[in-house]
Amino acid sequence: MVRVSHHLLLCATPTKALCCPDPELGAASWARLKQLVRELGLEDPALEQGIVLRTKADCLRICAEGPILLIWPDGVIYGGVTAQRIERIIKEHVVGGVPIEDWVVGRNQFGS
Template sequence: MQRVSHHLLLCATATKAKCCDSVLGAQTWNALKSIVRELDLENAARPEGIVLRSKADCLRVCERGPILLVWPDGIWYSDVSPDRVKRIMEQHIIGQQPVEEWILKRTPFEAINGVLSAEIRPQINPGKD
């Protein structure tokens, strides 16, 4: 199994779009895929590990989307657009410095008895499905 440095979850193309316009969400997802490839972040030879990406139907924020959740850092970015994706990848994922002005919230991991866990509350306007 390959080492993973980050897993990026993008809430952008929900079937019941509440957080953002579905066209903007799809464009942001396509930009994320493209930039991850362009920056060679899926390369198994990266010493830090590969960067995984997943398109999430809903992260239950339901406002200020698209929302990008960066694990294991527990950083939630709001209003993520195709224009913002590259800076997040370069500054946060590669440079290890989150883009502070775009952070919606933080849910950092803690080690409890050797097991990682994260506190996810309080939710911001949780969606009702």
């Protein structure tokens, strides 16, 4: 089984569009997220720290300030995740390990 370092869940084009009324914003973020994960080689199973998984979620129960991105295992929730913001989030948080606090709208941990 392949090792996983992070799992990125983006509420990109939710059925009810509660967190972001403009579906094009979320769709553009999702496209950029997929492109960056590929370009940065984050899906390479040879990565010692593990690969980055990505999933388009229908709703992450935040339902405001979207598009919403949840990053596991850190439990960090970002708001306003436009295609422009996604690059910094992936490079600084996912790769660099430092969350961008100005864009964090919440935190969640399993069991808490």
